[in-house]
Amino acid sequence: MSQNRVGRPPQAGISDALISAAESVMTSQGYSALTVDALVTVVGTTRPTFYRRYPSVAHLALEVIIDRFGTGLEVDNGNLIDDLIELQRAEVEMFRSDLMRRNLPGLLESIRLHADVAESYFGRFIAPRRENVLRVLELARARGEVRESRDDDELACDLLLGPVLARAIVPTGVGLDDALAVNTARAVVHHLAAQQSRTA
Known part of the structure; x- marks a missing residue:
């Protein structure tokens, strides 16, 4: 006995193709050029x-990132x-990339406008990075480096x-470079040491 199927079968690889097409547009043209019509045509x-896959281009852009x-x-x-x-060098390199430089303002605006995008951005992108920092602080505690x-x-x-985010979005005339990665890391260590000395 034959079974009637409702709807179309899933198209394998469409999500990957959309992510690839979106990354190409975002890297070469920026967030403002990201439209559903252009993507589905490509x-x-x-x-x-x-x-069926993404509620908006904002959701797809987050997937690309x-x-x-x-x-x-x-x-x-x-x-x-x-x-x-090491953590800061990786973050500076990320923010220096064309993908981030040309899309960060649009991404931040989409986060402001879409609560679900903001929640996903924090949970899947920001929170894990903060956890990486918290992890190295725990390792430092285990070694007795910090209180x-x-x-x-x-x-x-x-x-x-x-500081990295500020230089990425504000035209200060000062670039994202290795010195920023090193100096921000040193600033955190200095702050923690100062706090430790105050409470000793």
């Missing part, structure tokens, strides 16, 4: 097929400063991200 699919940059690094060089420098209190842990994450 991929050879339809708008309904797109919307996560697909490209993942959740950051897990490092353990045996000391805090080297761990933080047991975790009161400044979230601030340490902010001190690392803030």
